[in-house]
Amino acid sequence: MSLSAAIQHPWALAVAGLACVPVYGAWGRLLFGSWRSGIAALGWVFTRDKASFFRGDYVDDKFAEIRLMAWLVLCGITTAAAYKGLSLVIEGLGF
Numbered sequence: 001m002s003l004s005a006a007i008q009h010p011w012a013l014a015v016a017g018l019a020c021v022p023v024y025g026a027w028g029r030l031l032f033g034s035w036r037s038g039i040a041a042l043g044w045v046f047t048r049d050k051a052s053f054f055r056g057d058y059v060d061d062k063f064a065e066i067r068l069m070a071w072l073v074l075c076g077i078t079t080a081a082a083y084k085g086l087s088l089v090i091e092g093l094g095f
Contacts, residue, residue: 007083009090016082020075027074031067041068 007013032038041064044052052061 009087012086012090013079013083016086017079020078020082023078024075027071027078031071031074038068038071040064044068 028035028038032041044061044064045068047057047061049058049061052058
């Protein structure tokens with residue numbers, strides 16, 4: 001199944017994505033504690049592993065990258081669930 005076949009209502013995906021923005025923030029607060037910590041985690045993604053290893057920050061680097069990846073996965077799952085629910089409502093209404 002192609003992605004275009006899976007997304008039957010593209011505008012509903014956009015609505016679901018925008019409606020989930022507060023949930024994205026809640027996931028971020030849960031994983032990072034603050035926006036400053038989340039932005040710092042983003043900075044670790046662009047730091048080379050060798051550089052963080054020689055500075056003694058390798059474990060912090062990997063932990064920040066794992067938290068950032070978990071946040072992205074949770075946001076994707078949240079958006080997919082919201083889209084699926086919205087699609088069921090749309091189909092139930094006969095659109």
